[in-house]
Amino acid sequence: MVTPRLVRTAPYLHFPNRLRLPMNLQKLETGNASFDHISHGGLPIGRTTLVAGSSGSAKTLFGAQFLALGIQLFDQPGVFVTFEEQVDDIRKHLRSFHWDIDTWEKEGKWIFVDAAPKEEIIIAVGDFDLSAFRIRLERAVMKCKAQRVVIDSIGSIFTQFHEETHTIRRELIQVALTLSRLNATSIITAERLEEYGNITRFGVEEFLTDNVVILRNVLHNEKRRRTIEILKFRGSDHEKGENPFTINPEKAIVIIPLSAMILKHTSSHERVTSGIPALDEMINGGFYKGSINLVSGAIGAGKTLLVANFINGIREKKERCLLMAFEESSEQLYRNASGWGIDFRQLEDEGLLKVICIYPEISSLEDHFINIQETVKNFKPDRIAIDSLSALSRASSDKGFREFIIAFTAYLKHEEITGLFTSNTPLLAGGTSDTEGNISPITDSIILLRYVEMSGEMQRSIAVLKMRGSKHDSSIRKFTITDEGANIGKHFEGISGILTGNPMLIKLE
């Protein structure tokens, strides 16, 4: 028998862990790194945790993943009790996540206790108890020496015996006692009717009160947003509040631990070039390494050009750059860049550049985040360019986008990756966008590209709005795009009102 591994902390995304008080309650590492992170080590060991959620909130998957990872990572056998779904359907579901349920069942590492409704009609005449169920559960746990037990879902037993809810409540207390005697770390799932209301439909929380986790699946502005909240772990600390999660086809439930992130990054004094010497000059020597930089501008103002130069800047020191393009295809990008004298293909051949072009709508922001993390892990870039954040923001609700930005920038800073993001302004001259409102507080520098309408001509301008921790040029300069690329000229003398979109010539004395 393998003894369960006890952990205090689980590193996730390599966010530094908070300083913690020693806990008196031991926890069982679930193996889902992101959950172990927000729960400060996993589920309370030898206890039962209630996992409540509305239908479709991934309760069953949460339980199944707990067992599957237990077998895969720690060789801890598990028992899965189903009151709802048929065993065969669950097997199919498990296989779709590449969990080898057939082998596990054969090797006796995973045992199903089938308590799902049968086709036969059941009527109740007189008093009964659930001793048969308890005995079967206990046998299964003994047989495979299970350290993990999942009961999914307890609400269905109320539906199966809908006229006898008093009896069921009384009997479920017995089941809870059996579980605690068996000393297995268990999950009991239960339904909720509303996302923000009673914890469970049948008041199961009245006798399973110690540890409660809530899964939510909220529809807001036509977008689904899944979150997980640890409501309480009696006698133990954990992250508070909702954290978004996603269901990844490879890794099942992955949580983005917003509440567990802290503002503690090493800030570098090292500078990296923007790829345009004149811009480097404006920002006093280049972007800081590991900083997050935003380029804001209307369509055609030169945002992608700045991105191309930022990428080209990797040549000097043989850095690596990842480009996430959400607006253009790679063919378009290559063509445009070569129009400015920048050869993306060569950089790619040298292994310095990786270009990923996808539509933002193909997956949720959480999935994009996880995919980017995967790519970063494999490619190990020094820089990341995203063109554009505005396109990416379409994939989610406002709140979800804000959370994504926070999590993503924290991640980049921790990995010391220099980021350049672009954002579209809706107006041709002047103005800002909602996307910027979300991101600007957490960026280290903001570069504005604005059109200036003057003497019947659209001229381009460039200005550095902010540069954290450094001096910068505060003038608004002329910006032209030529065959050789970007060209930054002198500042607009004697003109005011460029940023508001109403430039006016002022007389100089």
Next chain:
Amino acid sequence: MHVFQLFINGHSLNSIEAVDTLLKICRENLKGNYQLEIIDIQKDPDKAEEAGIIAIPTLIRMEPTPVNRIIGALNVRSRVLAGLGISSMHK
């Protein structure tokens, strides 16, 4: 011909009551034309597993089909008879 399985748990009150009632019904309403298997889940848990038994007592009417189940101490005889589809006319 009626074929029954009755799952009980040792000598629990509900189990004893269910056995008593069912035997009475068999004797008085079915006049010996029945087969009854009484299964104690303590002694034969495999059978409980196979049949997917949750509640005790559980009475399964195997024949005549369709198979149906009655759970509980069977203490309301008229309801048990109705549930098993046995007319009290047999009496």
